[in-house]
Amino acid sequence: MTKAEIVAAIAKKTGVEKANVAVSVEAFMDVLKSSLTKGEAVYLRGFGSFIIKKRAAKTGRNISKNTTIKIPAHNVPSFKPAKTFATEVKAKVKVK
DSSP states (O other), X not given: OOXXXXXXXXXXXXXXXXXXXXXXXXXXXXXXXXXXXXXXXXXXXXXXEEEEEEEOOEEEXXXXXXEEEEEOOEEEEEEEEOHHHHHHHHHHOOXX
């Protein structure tokens, strides 16, 4: 599902114009990104948590050049679904 499809689905469900929904979705994503950029986790009860995970420094391999490279420590955004959300998805989604 794309952002445009999400906006269309919310607009249809709520009866709000797509333009207004698009502004709200963009604002939500901006707040989410700025919070994570500051190192703050975002908790949405019943949905999940957007958190920052720290990756340790490690040594990697460049297979094409057969050399080792150092990968510095870095942070990556991560999503952890709420237990109720994960259970609902497991129960309703069929694996292809």
